[in-house]
Amino acid sequence: MHNPTLNIEFLGTGTSSGVPMIACDCAVCASTDKKDKRLRSSILVQSAHTSLVVDTTPDFRYQMLRINNRKLDAVLYTHPHKDHLAGLDDIRAYNYFTKKPMNIYANTLTEEALRRDYYYAFSDTRYPGVPELNMITIDSQPFLIGDIPVMPVEVLHYKMPVLGFRFGDFTYITDANRIEENEKEKIKGSKILVLNALRKEPHLSHFTLQEAVELATELAIPEVYFTHISHQLGKHIDINAELPPHMQLAYDGLQLKL
Numbered sequence: 001m002h003n004p005t006l007n008i009e010f011l012g013t014g015t016s017s018g019v020p021m022i023a024c025d026c027a028v029c030a031s032t033d034k035k036d037k038r039l040r041s042s043i044l045v046q047s048a049h050t051s052l053v054v055d056t057t058p059d060f061r062y063q064m065l066r067i068n069n070r071k072l073d074a075v076l077y078t079h080p081h082k083d084h085l086a087g088l089d090d091i092r093a094y095n096y097f098t099k100k101p102m103n104i105y106a107n108t109l110t111e112e113a114l115r116r117d118y119y120y121a122f123s124d125t126r127y128p129g130v131p132e133l134n135m136i137t138i139d140s141q142p143f144l145i146g147d148i149p150v151m152p153v154e155v156l157h158y159k160m161p162v163l164g165f166r167f168g169d170f171t172y173i174t175d176a177n178r179i180e181e182n183e184k185e186k187i188k189g190s191k192i193l194v195l196n197a198l199r200k201e202p203h204l205s206h207f208t209l210q211e212a213v214e215l216a217t218e219l220a221i222p223e224v225y226f227t228h229i230s231h232q233l234g235k236h237i238d239i240n241a242e243l244p245p246h247m248q249l250a251y252d253g254l255q256l257k258l
Contacts, residue, residue: 003168004047004147008192008256011053011063013249014038015198015206015230016083018059028231035236035251039063040083041174041228043194045167050146052076054165054172060087067253070097074145077106078174079162080113088118091131101132105145107152107163111137138163153186155179158205166190169258171221174228177205179215190221191258194250197226199233209233216247225250 012018019038020029028036040057044067052074057063064072072094078084091102106114114135115122121131142151153164155176164173169191173179176196179187187193193216198206207215209226216224224247233239240248 003149004049006148006167006170006258007046008170008258009044009046009067010225010227010250010252010254011042011044011067012039012057012059013227013229013252013254014040015228016040016081017231019229019231021231024231026231028233028235031235033236035249037252038229039252041196042084043172044069045148045170047146047148050074050148052145052148054078055084055174056087056091057083058086061090063087064090064093072102074103074105076145076150076163076165077104077110077114078164079157079160080110081157081175084175085110085113085117088114088133089121089131091133092129095132101134103134103136103145105136105138105143105150107138107161109161111135151186153179154183160205170194170256175206177203177207177211184219187219187221190219192223192225192256193219193221194225194227196228197233197249198228199230201232209239213243213247217244222246224248225254225256 039059042055042057045052050073051071054076140152151166155162155164156178157175162175171187171190172194174196195212197209197212200209227250
């Protein structure tokens with residue numbers, strides 16, 4: 001299958017609390033470097049014809065306004081945690097201007113959470129102005145959204161199955177601490193890999209920075225970015241200086257093309 005030219009924009013690169021974290025006076029949260037200001041993790045993926053986001057964070061409305069995004073064809077969900085779902089209601093604006101439902105793609109676990117949290121959007125009797133959603137249930141099988149090929153990559157977030165996604169030569173994985181060998185095969189050959197790296201200290205359900213570096217090295221991906229970053233990791237400029245030349249921290253507003 002021919003891979004279209006893709007533009008990727010990082011809408012957010014922070015963990016669930018964002019950076020700065022409310023009421024925190026640490027050096028990272030007090031930093032004046034704009035690269036240390038991280039909204040919750042999400043990306044925008046665009047081809048010449050199709051535009052999609054991965055996850056609707058609590059910051060979704062602001063993320064769309066910040067980049068003045070006028071077109072959105074679909075939302076892909078990684079997993080049902082609130083920092084990845086909580087902005088869905090603001091899809092209403094796209095419904096209003098396009099006069100059609102938004103296609104949302106999720107596995108059964110995430111679909112269950114969406115139907116529970118946004119019960120009013122899935123009710124038989126819906127009041128005016130609620131989000132209009134077209135739920136599409138996905139599993140491990142590849143599919144197309146417009147002209148963008150999507151290959152789900154199943155990873156583990158402690159015991160929770162989470163979906164990463166490979167779009168052509170670009171793979172995006174967040175909220176993982178383990179990837180089985182057969183799923184690693186789906187990532188190999190990517191030109192760019194995005195991987196979560198929460199902090200340096202061990203965590204129950206997230207890769208540490210060192211674990212993320214080791215995995216990216218094992219997979220031999222030529223260009224690597226880390227996301228879903230906590231204020232505990234350190235300042236952007238300091239951590240970047242410690243990383244191998246082909247690896248760096250992502251930051252809000254970073255744009256990639258491939």
